[in-house]
Amino acid sequence: MxxxxxxxxxxxxxxxxxxxxxxxxxxxxxxxxxxxxxxxxxxxxxxxxxxxxxxxxxxxxxxxxxxxxxxxxxxxxxxxxxxxxxxxxxxxxxxxxxxxxxxxxxxxxxxxxxxxxxxxxxxxxxxxxxxxxxxxxxxxxxxxxxxxxxxxxxxxxxxxxxxxxxxxxxxxxxxxxxxxxxxxxxxxxxxxxxxxxxxxxxxxxxxxxxxxxxxxxxxxxxxxHYKGVCHVFVDASADFDMAERIIVNAKTQRPGVCNALETILIHKDVAETFIPRIAATLTGLKVELRGDDCFRQFASQAKPATEEDWHAEYLELILAARVVDDLDEAIDHINRYGSLHTEAIVTRDYATSQRFIREVNSSCVLINASTRFADGNQLGLGAEIGISTTKLHSFGPxxxxxxxxxxxxxxxxxxxxx
Amino acid sequence: MxxxxxxxxxxxxxxxxxxxxxxxxxxxxxxxxxxxxxxxxxxxxxxxxxxxxxxxxxxxxxxxxxxxxxxxxxxxxxxxxxxxxxxxxxxxxxxxxxxxxxxxxxxxxxxxxxxxxxxxxxxxxxxxxxxxxxxxxxxxxxxxxxxxxxxxxxxxxxxxxxxxxxxxxxxxxxxxxxxxxxxxxxxxxxxxxxxxxxxxxxxxxxxxxxxxxxxxxxxxxxxxHYKGVCHVFVDASADFDMAERIIVNAKTQRPGVCNALETILIHKDVAETFIPRIAATLTGLKVELRGDDCFRQFASQAKPATEEDWHAEYLELILAARVVDDLDEAIDHINRYGSLHTEAIVTRDYATSQRFIREVNSSCVLINASTRFADGNQLGLGAEIGISTTKLHSFGPxxxxxxxxxxxxxxxxxxxxx
The missing domain is CATH 3.40.605.10 (Aldehyde Dehydrogenase; Chain A, domain 1)
Incomplete structure (x- = not known):
């Protein structure tokens, strides 16, 4: 034969x-x-x-x-x-x-x-x-x-x-x-x-x-399942300790996997207070930062981000960072550059959390938790045969x-x- | 442009x-x-x-x-x-x-x-x-x-x-x-x-x-959604009145649609008693019958069925008919020739009805009801955008x-x- x-x-x-x-x-x-x-x-x-x-x-x-x-x-x-x-x-x-x-x-x-x-x-x-x-x-x-x-x-x-x-x-x-x-x-x-x-x-x-x-x-x-360009949005009302813990975990706990963090979006109202802190922490953990102009104003060690950085799945210790005006701009960024994989928000505001979870249509959307939970075992499916970033039949783990x-x-x- | x-x-x-x-x-x-x-x-x-x-x-x-x-x-x-x-x-x-x-x-x-x-x-x-x-x-x-x-x-x-x-x-x-x-x-x-x-x-x-x-x-x-080669299996324990009503409805109420009946399978134990009756009724309704040898033994008006008839979606007043030894042979026939659309059993036997509904994996499986119910509106979906006979994403109406x-x-x- x-x-x-x-x-x-x-x-x-x-x-x-x-x-x-x-x-x-x-x-x-x-x-x-x-x-x-x-x-x-x-x-x-x-x-x-x-x-x-x-x-x-x-x-x-x-x-x-x-x-x-x-x-x-x-x-x-x-x-x-x-x-x-x-x-x-x-x-x-x-x-x-x-x-x-x-x-x-x-x-x-x-x-x-x-x-x-x-x-x-x-x-x-x-x-x-x-x-x-x-x-x-x-x-x-x-x-x-x-x-x-x-x-x-x-x-x-x-x-x-x-x-x-x-x-x-x-x-x-x-x-x-x-x-x-x-x-x-x-x-x-x-x-x-x-x-x-x-x-x-x-x-x-x-x-x-x-x-x-x-x-x-x-x-x-x-x-x-092509790639995971995962985002964390730090809202104006975020608990900074929590935001830092989640960003560090999502970026550094295992950078080479698809549910690792690749881009952070920071609400402009907390740019001045949160960026110096998170940038120092990440730099201390050997994470290379690539930011937009506003982000770099508060984190001089960051390199300038190019259009390519917003699309990038680095899978290593590099993080893109951008300051956004509000939730709408954060969602628009995710719709434009995301890969429909996993996005998280850090917030204390009820209405913002509910809008984020309803309006972001990636396969896994989290409030106040690390993107690294986007995994069949972590979500409680018992075992994972794969992950889908297209919507037909199955979406997500x-x-x-x-x-x-x-x-x-x-x-x-x-x-x-x- | x-x-x-x-x-x-x-x-x-x-x-x-x-x-x-x-x-x-x-x-x-x-x-x-x-x-x-x-x-x-x-x-x-x-x-x-x-x-x-x-x-x-x-x-x-x-x-x-x-x-x-x-x-x-x-x-x-x-x-x-x-x-x-x-x-x-x-x-x-x-x-x-x-x-x-x-x-x-x-x-x-x-x-x-x-x-x-x-x-x-x-x-x-x-x-x-x-x-x-x-x-x-x-x-x-x-x-x-x-x-x-x-x-x-x-x-x-x-x-x-x-x-x-x-x-x-x-x-x-x-x-x-x-x-x-x-x-x-x-x-x-x-x-x-x-x-x-x-x-x-x-x-x-x-x-x-x-x-x-x-x-x-x-x-x-x-x-x-290619086609609907729908079957009705008349079990040995079937209520003959009900079986006749369902077969007549499924075949003749609207023969040109995908959920109309195309092949009947008759349990051998009721061949002698049920076939003459259903054949006479269908012939009276101008349905052309095409049967296997055993079916034709009890319905001389039926033409001999060929291999092609078991695959046929007639969409008109023609019906293929075959006598089977038991439920297993009926299911094997459906697995081999069916189009995964719709199949029904007529039975009074509890165990047989449960086996049929579990083991026949077409998109719609009915006990004691007409195949014509395989429709989004009839099943209660409210409206129907289409029907799927492949299993990915959606299966059925x-x-x-x-x-x-x-x-x-x-x-x-x-x-x-x-």
């Missing part, structure tokens, strides 16, 4: 197997995930051995030490992977939940019931733990899943898949519901992205170039529920339409 | 205006819709005159009389259009609804709030009433809308848009939030489908070829809520991440 034929067969078989997954009881799915977790731990030495093949090939290819570290599996990482599966097993099953039910004048009872999406394709880069994580979430939500990891991790990914599939087989569940694409050629990805009859959703996990490649070539809906849809269910007693 | 430049400007302006729409109060939106309704009625003679230009051009182009009838506006149709706007005004506003709220261990209150999608593009065919209907639903949900109707209706559509826009202008709302594309060239549609930065969703309304064209060329997510998404909202008192 050619690569294209193999991919088409994988997709068709996954569609078929997804019908079985959709009907599994919660108990059967949880039992499967727990057995998979045990099997991963029991196979640690085999996994580490297969992982060594990837590491050796990676060293020969000259991967950076950061890349090699992300690729590496050892006993504690295998245990963490198994614990991840156990956590997914412990989450409530979204499938079958009736989210609402109402009655029509003709006595029909109409409701909406959660069902699996069907088959989900995940396209990701070097971390082999994604293989187990993503598989667990997709299966728990009753879906079939096709995983296409980075070529650097192919021995590790295939080994993980073999272990998980063996448990499916023991439980009488068709293993086609979980496939790791067994070859690294880009042709395979392109063919996968054409299987719109058999795959319902593609989730790319990785850098912007991977996501753009997938969006460009996919005939299947894609959940996108995605959990198990986002791997489902709802169908209409209707209970009648013989009604016909007149 | 070239056509492409004009389209890009329309899309950019709509994006800008959508921020204003998103912030409008429910009262302002409802007042606008009521004023629009009054204005349509007051402009009846102008509308009829503009419509006459389309009718004359249509006659010259040789449109069928059915097409000309769909195109035609008279006093009563304008009144119906205005009533449609008033009905949308009366619906609850989905924007701002907090669908859930929960508390995290660090006392953050986390919730999900409904917000508008942003800008919606509607691409449709000859009926000018869609212009007012679709505009009203999109605006009520706080969105900007770009309408691209059929070239046959362009004078009527532009006249309707002028009337609606005049009311927006009076209310101080930017008219760019509602645009009818003012030219008929296909180049305009192609350019529209590329504006993924400014348009969030495309809804095509029309025949399968229009929808396939849009899906093929769109970079923007599209809500798809779509109402106002489906023109929104949800953002995460977080109420804190200074929390930072550790």
């Amino acid at each position: 050619t690569i294209a034929e193999q991919i088409r067969k994988i997709a068709r078989d996954a569609r078929q197997a997804s019908h079985v997954m959709a009907r599994l009881s919660s108990g059967a799915k949880n039992g499967l995930l727990l057995a998979m977790a045990d099997a991963l731990v029991a196979s640690t030495s085999m996994l580490v051995e297969e992982n060594r093949k990837d590491l050796t090939a990676g060293e020969q290819k000259g991967l950076s030490s950061a890349m090699l570290d992300r690729l590496m599996l050892d006993e504690s990482r295998v245990r963490a992977m198994a614990d991840g599966l156990r956590e997914v097993a412990a989450l409530p099953d979204p499938v079958g939940e009736v989210t609402r039910m109402w009655k029509r004048p003709n006595d029909l009872q109409v409701g909406k019931m959660r069902i699996p999406l069907g088959v989900i394709g995940i396209i990701y880069e070097a971390r082999p733990n994604v293989t187990a994580d993503a598989a667990a979430l997709c299966l728990k939500a009753g879906n079939g899943v096709i995983l296409r990891g980075g070529s650097e991790a192919i021995h590790s990914n295939l080994a993980i898949a073999r272990i998980l599939q063996a448990e499916m087989d023991k439980a009488g569940i068709p293993t086609a519901a979980l496939t790791v694409v067994p070859f690294a050629e880009r042709e395979g990805v392109l063919e996968l992205l054409k299987q719109e009859e058999c795959i319902d959703l593609i989730i790319p996990r990785g850098g912007e170039s991977l996501i753009r490649f997938v969006v460009e070539h996919s005939k299947i809906p894609v959940i996108k 995605m959990g198990l529920e986002d791997l489902t849809t709802t169908k209409f269910i209707v209970y009648g007693d013989g009604q016909v339409r007149t | 070239t056509i492409a430049e004009q389209i890009r400007k329309i899309a950019r302006d709509a994006r800008q205006a959508s921020h204003v729409m998103a912030r409008l109060s429910s009262g302002a939106k409802n007042g606008l819709l009521l004023a629009m309704a009054d204005a349509l009625v007051a402009s009846t003679s102008m509308l009829v005159e503009e419509n006459r230009k389309d009718l004359t051009a249509g006659e010259q182009k040789g449109l069928s009389s059915a097409m000309l009838d769909r195109l035609m506006l008279d006093e009563s149709r304008v009144r119906a259009m205005a009533d449609g706007l008033r009905e949308v005004a009366a619906l609850p506003d989905p924007v701002g609804e907090v669908t859930r709220m929960w508390k995290r261990p660090n006392d953050l209150q986390v919730g999900k709030m409904r917000i508008p999608l942003g800008v919606i593009g509607i691409i449709y065919e000859a009926r000018p009433n869609v212009t007012a209907d679709a505009a009203a639903l999109c605006l009520k949900a706080g969105n900007g809308v770009i309408l691209r109707g059929g070239s046959e209706a362009i004078h009527s559509n532009l006249a309707i848009a002028r009337i609606l826009q005049a009311e927006m202008d009076k209310a101080g709302i930017p008219t760019a939030a509602l645009t009818v594309v003012p030219f008929a060239e296909r180049e305009g549609v192609l350019e529209l489908l590329k504006q993924e930065e400014c348009i969030d969703l495309i809804i095509p309304r029309g025949g399968e070829s229009l929808i396939r064209f849009v899906v093929e060329h769109s970079k923007i997510p599209v809500i798809k 779509m109402g106002l809520e489906d023109l929104t998404t949800t953002k995460f909202i977080v109420y804190g008192d200074g929390q930072v991440r550790t």
Whole structure:
């Protein structure tokens, strides 16, 4: 079989197997995930051995030490992977939940019931733990899943898949519901992205170039997440201690992630009092500041900000800063330069807080809290399959529920339409 | 400006205006819709005159009389259009609804709030009433809308848009939030489908070829609805009177629509008793039957069904019929040949009814009711913007809520991440 034929067969078989997954009881799915977790731990030495093949090939290819570290599996990482599966097993099953039910004048009872999406394709880069994580979430939500990891991790990914599939087989569940694409050629990805009859959703996990490649070539809906240009607006009524604590946390606690802060907006009424203080603190923490003219008037160490700075996702210790006249100007700035990811306000004013939370339409909007909470685990989703900065289907961090849809269910007693 | 430049400007302006729409109060939106309704009625003679230009051009182009009838506006149709706007005004506003709220261990209150999608593009065919209907639903949900109707209706559509826009202008709302594309060239549609930065969703309304064209060329997510191959399964325990009433209604009440019945599946235990009866009734109603061998054993008037018949959306008085061994075979048939639209079971058995409603994953699944209820109005959504047979974002008939998404909202008192 050619690569294209193999991919088409994988997709068709996954569609078929997804019908079985959709009907599994919660108990059967949880039992499967727990057995998979045990099997991963029991196979640690085999996994580490297969992982060594990837590491050796990676060293020969000259991967950076950061890349090699992300690729590496050892006993504690295998245990963490198994614990991840156990956590997914412990989450409530979204499938079958009736989210609402109402009655029509003709006595029909109409409701909406959660069902699996069907088959989900995940396209990701070097971390082999994604293989187990993503598989667990997709299966728990009753879906079939096709995983296409980075070529650097192919021995590790295939080994993980073999272990998980063996448990499916023991439980009488068709293993086609979980496939790791067994070859690294880009042709395979392109063919996968054409299987719109058999795959319902593609989730790319990785850098912007991977996501753009997938969006460009996919005939299947894609959940996108390009970047996070997150803002904190310090209102005139802000508690300065709180504002400082939130800005420092959002900028410096982990600067390289998408929910880190990139731009602060300061109300003009507190420019003179708050800017010298926050600028000194941030400079002390080695954060480079890039401000507009007004900001620089009160923070001479700041470099001048250019138009590019308002668009920038630095992912490092650089912060853009601007003084705004009022809430409206802050919201306009966010609408113009934001990436629909996460924005926070620091305020003591009730009306301002309510306007901000209503009128800022990013995927996560916070009052008096750090942008770093924009994360599936932190928000209480239990686990995160990805994050969406486009509004269709899901917006923001995605959990198990986002791997489902709802169908209409209707209970009648013989009604016909007149 | 070239056509492409004009389209890009329309899309950019709509994006800008959508921020204003998103912030409008429910009262302002409802007042606008009521004023629009009054204005349509007051402009009846102008509308009829503009419509006459389309009718004359249509006659010259040789449109069928059915097409000309769909195109035609008279006093009563304008009144119906205005009533449609008033009905949308009366619906609850989905924007701002907090669908859930929960508390995290660090006392953050986390919730999900409904917000508008942003800008919606509607691409449709000859009926000018869609212009007012679709505009009203999109605006009520706080969105900007770009309408691209059929070239046959362009004078009527532009006249309707002028009337609606005049009311927006009076209310101080930017008219760019509602645009009818003012030219008929296909180049305009192609350019529209590329504006993924400014348009969030495309809804095509029309025949399968229009929808396939849009899906093929769109970079923007599209809500798809290809066809409805709807099934009724008559279980061994069915009440025959009810089964007959439901089948006759689903097949004959309005055969040309997507929720009409196309295939019946009969449990083998009642083949001998039920088939002669239902076949005689349907034949009496001039329904052509196409059955498998077993069905034809009890209904000699039926023609033999081919593989194609199981896939067919007849949209006329033809019905495919098959005898199945049990519920599992019925579900397998639906999974294999169905279009994920609408399926019904007729049964008196509790366990069978529950299995059918859980395991059949079409967008609308009914127990003991006609498939003809798969419709936004009949299900109680208040109004229908379209119907989706793909699972992403919305599945099944779509109402106002489906023109929104949800953002995460977080109420804190200074929390930072550790």
